[in-house]
Amino acid sequence: MNDQNFDNKNTSFSYLESRPLHIGASVPRLDAYEKVTGKEKYAADYYGENLVWAGVKRAGVPHAVLRGIDFSSAVKVPGIVRVLTHEDITGSNRQGVIRKDQPVLVNDKARHCGDAIALVLADNKESLKEALDLIVCDFEPLPGVFDSEQGLRNGAALVHEDNADGNRLLKGEIKTGSGSDAYKECDVIVEACFQTQSQEHAYLETEAGWARLLANGKLEIVCSTQTPFRDRMEVAEALGLDPTLVRIIAPYPGGAFGGKDGVTVQTLLGLAALHSGGRPVKMWWNREESFVSGTKRHAALMYYQLGAKADGTLHFLDVRLYFDTGPYDHLGGVVLTLALEHAGGPYRIPNAQLTGWAVYTNNPIGGAFRGFGVTQVTAAVEQVMDMLAQKLGMDPVKLRLKNATKRGDRSCVGKTMVCSNGLVECLETLSKHDLWKQADDWKSSAGPFKRRGVGIAAAMQGSGYGPVVPDYANAKVELTSDGKIRVYCGVVDMGQGNASTNLQIAGSILGQESGQMELVLPDTDRTLPSGSASASRCTYTFGNALIGAAETLKQRILQRAADLFMASGPHEMALIPGSVRHLPTGREVPLFRLVKFFQDSERIAVHHFRAPVAADNIGVSPEIKLHGLPHTLFSFGACLAAVEVDELTGAAEVKRFLAVSDCGKVLNPQIYQQQIHGGIAQGLGYALSEKLEVEKGRILTTGFSTYIIPTASDVPEIDSIAVEIYEPTGPFGLKGVGEIATNGPLPAVANAVADALGIRVFESPLTAERILEAFASNGRQESSI
Amino acid sequence: MKQAIALTVNGDVYEVLISPNQTLLEVLRDKLGLTGTKKGCDLGACGACSVLLDGEAYLSCLMLAVDAVGKEIVTIEGLSEGGDLHPIQKSFVELGGLQCGFCTPGIVMTAKAILDEEPQPTEESVKKKMAGNLCRCTGYKKVIESVMSASGRMGGKQ
Ligand code: FES
Ligand code: FES
Numbered sequence: 020m021n022d023q024n025f026d027n028k029n030t031s032f033s034y035l036e037s038r039p040l041h042i043g044a045s046v047p048r049l050d051a052y053e054k055v056t057g058k059e060k061y062a063a064d065y066y067g068e069n070l071v072w073a074g075v076k077r078a079g080v081p082h083a084v085l086r087g088i089d090f091s092s093a094v095k096v097p098g099i100v101r102v103l104t105h106e107d108i109t110g111s112n113r114q115g116v117i118r119k120d121q122p123v124l125v126n127d128k129a130r131h132c133g134d135a136i137a138l139v140l141a142d143n144k145e146s147l148k149e150a151l152d153l154i155v156c157d158f159e160p161l162p163g164v165f166d167s168e169q170g171l172r173n174g175a176a177l178v179h180e181d182n183a184d185g186n187r188l189l190k191g192e193i194k195t196g197s198g199s200d201a202y203k204e205c206d207v208i209v210e211a212c213f214q215t216q217s218q219e220h221a222y223l224e225t226e227a228g229w230a231r232l233l234a235n236g237k238l239e240i241v242c243s244t245q246t247p248f249r250d251r252m253e254v255a256e257a258l259g260l261d262p263t264l265v266r267i268i269a270p271y272p273g274g275a276f277g278g279k280d281g282v283t284v285q286t287l288l289g290l291a292a293l294h295s296g297g298r299p300v301k302m303w304w305n306r307e308e309s310f311v312s313g314t315k316r317h318a319a320l321m322y323y324q325l326g327a328k329a330d331g332t333l334h335f336l337d338v339r340l341y342f343d344t345g346p347y348d349h350l351g352g353v354v355l356t357l358a359l360e361h362a363g364g365p366y367r368i369p370n371a372q373l374t375g376w377a378v379y380t381n382n383p384i385g386g387a388f389r390g391f392g393v394t395q396v397t398a399a400v401e402q403v404m405d406m407l408a409q410k411l412g413m414d415p416v417k418l419r420l421k422n423a424t425k426r427g428d429r430s431c432v433g434k435t436m437v438c439s440n441g442l443v444e445c446l447e448t449l450s451k452h453d454l455w456k457q458a459d460d461w462k463s464s465a466g467p468f469k470r471r472g473v474g475i476a477a478a479m480q481g482s483g484y485g486p487v488v489p490d491y492a493n494a495k496v497e498l499t500s501d502g503k504i505r506v507y508c509g510v511v512d513m514g515q516g517n518a519s520t521n522l523q524i525a526g527s528i529l530g531q532e533s534g535q536m537e538l539v540l541p542d543t544d545r546t547l548p549s550g551s552a553s554a555s556r557c558t559y560t561f562g563n564a565l566i567g568a569a570e571t572l573k574q575r576i577l578q579r580a581a582d583l584f585m586a587s588g589p590h591e592m593a594l595i596p597g598s599v600r601h602l603p604t605g606r607e608v609p610l611f612r613l614v615k616f617f618q619d620s621e622r623i624a625v626h627h628f629r630a631p632v633a634a635d636n637i638g639v640s641p642e643i644k645l646h647g648l649p650h651t652l653f654s655f656g657a658c659l660a661a662v663e664v665d666e667l668t669g670a671a672e673v674k675r676f677l678a679v680s681d682c683g684k685v686l687n688p689q690i691y692q693q694q695i696h697g698g699i700a701q702g703l704g705y706a707l708s709e710k711l712e713v714e715k716g717r718i719l720t721t722g723f724s725t726y727i728i729p730t731a732s733d734v735p736e737i738d739s740i741a742v743e744i745y746e747p748t749g750p751f752g753l754k755g756v757g758e759i760a761t762n763g764p765l766p767a768v769a770n771a772v773a774d775a776l777g778i779r780v781f782e783s784p785l786t787a788e789r790i791l792e793a794f795a796s797n798g799r800q801e802s803s804i
Numbered sequence: 805m806k807q808a809i810a811l812t813v814n815g816d817v818y819e820v821l822i823s824p825n826q827t828l829l830e831v832l833r834d835k836l837g838l839t840g841t842k843k844g845c846d847l848g849a850c851g852a853c854s855v856l857l858d859g860e861a862y863l864s865c866l867m868l869a870v871d872a873v874g875k876e877i878v879t880i881e882g883l884s885e886g887g888d889l890h891p892i893q894k895s896f897v898e899l900g901g902l903q904c905g906f907c908t909p910g911i912v913m914t915a916k917a918i919l920d921e922e923p924q925p926t927e928e929s930v931k932k933k934m935a936g937n938l939c940r941c942t943g944y945k946k947v948i949e950s951v952m953s954a955s956g957r958m959g960g961k962q
Contacts, residue, residue, distance in 0.1 A: 051897040052897060066834065223842065274941055731930070
């Protein structure tokens with residue numbers, strides 16, 4: 020594997036039964052064959068001759084000054100190649116997407132238990148483990164901050180002494196209409212405080228990579244990442260290298276969900292490869308390390324007041340959000356900003372006062388996670404909506420329909436919604452579904468000691484980067500010298516299926532079947548910069564670029580063929596699988612022959628696309644704008660959970676789940692449904708079982724036996740319906756489907772539990788203990804639901 | 805300290821030098837280069853490392869390589885016969901029983917063991933028997949559909 024040549028790594032699909040690639044058809048995923056035979060090579064699967072294993076000594080303490088590192092015994096372990104510390108780093112030794120506040124290797128103090136202190140290189144795993152155990156860190160413990168509200172108080176320990184705002188990473192404030200003053204004009208007000216937990220991504224492939232330094236000075240890093248192009252810049256800066264000397268190669272990650280949006284192993288691997296004497300280096304975090312050092316969905320504390328007129332017209336919203344971002348920015352400020360933008364849900368609320376803080380603590384790092392801040396606030400706003408419906412004596416679907424935004428309305432931050440908006444269709448479809456229409460019958464047929472409830476939630480999810488950071492993609496399509504169509508994917512496919520969809524798009528435009536297609540996965544040397552695999556943007560942004568590139572190539576092929584056939588023009592020519600046909604005569608030229616009449620430079624077509632941004636001036640600070648507010652493209656959804664609660668144990672079980680979503684036109688129903696199902700399962704884990712136990716910055720649940728993610732027998736029967744409203748700016752009318760489904764499950768389940776028991780649990784996950792406790796104290800809080 | 809053993813994997817015999825405390829998973833991946841078998845936890849809690857030993861599903865991360873001596877080991881690489889996909893694999897491809905695919909080898913091998921033991925299982929039974937194989941991507945719906953369709957494809961026979 021040392022003679023690995025990444026320059027020729029293309030995937031072709033000739034081994035699969037060749038299929039037409041139509042838009043809208045359930046074409047089986049073109050990555051499925053490789054994955055189902057075990058042939059697909061993930062970052063974790065790279066080894067090679069003369070391999071060096073790299074591992075990290077972690078701090079193990081949440082907050083402490085690092086006075087020294089003693090690795091004198093570690094280097095004596097047979098098989099140890101090197102032990103590296105911050106002193107071996109010649110670059111900035113800092114990483115981060117917005118604020119560069121995270122050290123590659125700690126040089127001053129540990130700010131959370133997962134901080135990397137030293138990097139060990141060894142000939143084998145046994146020596147590596149032994150040496151890591153022998154490294155002794157001399158720490159002077161510091162008081163820590165383990166709670167976001169506490170972190171903002173005067174006198175709290177400081178996570179970053181050099182931050183002018185203390186432990187405040189970002190504060191965002193938005194006021195619309197008359198803000199809090201509108202309180203007085205409401206007929207009904209509901210008020211509640213919600214607490215949502217940290218959530219672990221729990222991708223099956225933990226953070227992994229492989230790297231080598233070539234003789235020409237080029238550093239090649241193969242890694243499980245969502246962000247190869249950004250990684251290249253980060254690695255280069257942190258290690259003091261010329262970015263053109265860093266190449267990031269991104270195979271399919273074994274799951275990511277936001278947890279690989281940003282650097283994990285990359286810089287450490289790069290550093291290791293600079294010191295391994297030319298040998299290839301492998302790093303693969305174990306599961307515990309992944310829990311301790313990886314990012315999490317931000318734990319949130321959310322204070323809500325929602326007011327309405329007597330007829331149910333929403334009038335006023337006051338929200339205060341505290342997001343625990345852990346010790347580093349990562350994407351914490353951006354997550355908070357999305358939370359603020361979506362704090363009022365997909366509703367018209369003319370007067371709002373929204374304030375949020377992303378707070379540094381010594382807890383695990385808060386970062387990107389599918390839903391990206393929207394998941395937290397949706398849990399809150401959809402529960403206060405139900406509380407309001409109850410207070411008004413209104414049907415919860417009707418209350419939502421009454422206030423649902425339509426195109427042309429303003430969202431709660433004052434942004435005019437200009438994209439397609441199928442929220443009303445989603446809610447109406449839900450209300451006509453048997454699960455809603457027959458909810459009363461279903462509830463009343465609960466068995467002994469069981470109570471049943473049905474809860475709903477609506478959601479919207481902004482996609483793309485917002486108004487400032489350019490959201491672009493550069494697609495590249497090639498007619499290969501043997502007449503195949505090769506698509507160069509600039510955006511990672513971490514499982515969501517966009518690589519396959521890209522082939523479907525290009526194949527459809529160029530009239531080719533899967534057997535004529537080839538694929539190149541993201542690689543900073545071969546594919547073109549196209550941003551991150553995140554923000555529900557992948558197929559929207561890259562797909563739009565790809566349409567341009569494929570159309571250009573198509574015209575070129577047809578024109579050249581028309582010239583050859585002395586046809587009157589390209590309109591007489593048609594691309595058919597493997598060939599071009601002259602329609603009036605029926606004569607054909609195979610692509611592998613036609614390509615001989617192309618110069619190399621003509622065989623490649625590229626196209627750049629930049630996503631539209633909001634032009635609204637809604638009066639937020641430039642800093643908040645930079646963090647992404649407001650968005651202009653949104654997906655919508657409504658969902659329903661039918662839940663049965665065991666009165667004796669408190670355990671809630673979701674029996675049925677319905678999701679109705681508007682993500683624009685569906686390009687591939689199979690892949691679309693996978694995204695919805697998977698999002699729901701993650702959302703249900705968040706709602707019911709996934710409880711990251713963190714005590715004074717230390718995670719106590721560091722494996723799948725204590726951190727419980729849904730299994731095949733936990734996920735209920737799911738009905739998923741697509742409301743396909745055409746989005747004019749999307750590729751073939753599409754909007755993003757990556758995140759929307761994750762947002763509804765928690766509030767829908769919480770609303771169903773409240774419906775079943777007449778009490779509400781304000782803290783997630785809704786474990787049996789919490790439900791039982793709330794049930795037991797029912798008498799004390801009956802008015803608060 | 806190292807010890808030479810012979811392992812029969814997918815019908816081939818491999819002579820390999822191992823440490824007695826090395827797991828079968830580690831030997832398959834690191835020594836034999838059979839990286840189709842995945843590691844998701846190394847602690848017996850995710851099922852990604854499932855392989856067949858004499859026809860039964862085992863977690864290769866919990867088994868010492870020395871204990872697999874003398875058994876017929878089948879990994880994902882050995883499931884399809886000469887380029888042709890096994891009916892289970894075909895079903896997973898057709899019905900989309902995978903996304904990132906990292907859980908897939910383990911899930912497919914477990915499915916094989918399930919269907920060998922119970923050629924016409926109910927959905928409930930498949931869900932129960934598949935509960936040791938975590939998948940973080942798909943929500944399992946299409947995974948279960950794939951196994952059910954494979955059962956049909958195989959004619960309900962072993
Ligand atoms: S790797 Fe063996 S069960 Fe997880
Ligand atoms: S497909 Fe990704 S874990 Fe199952």
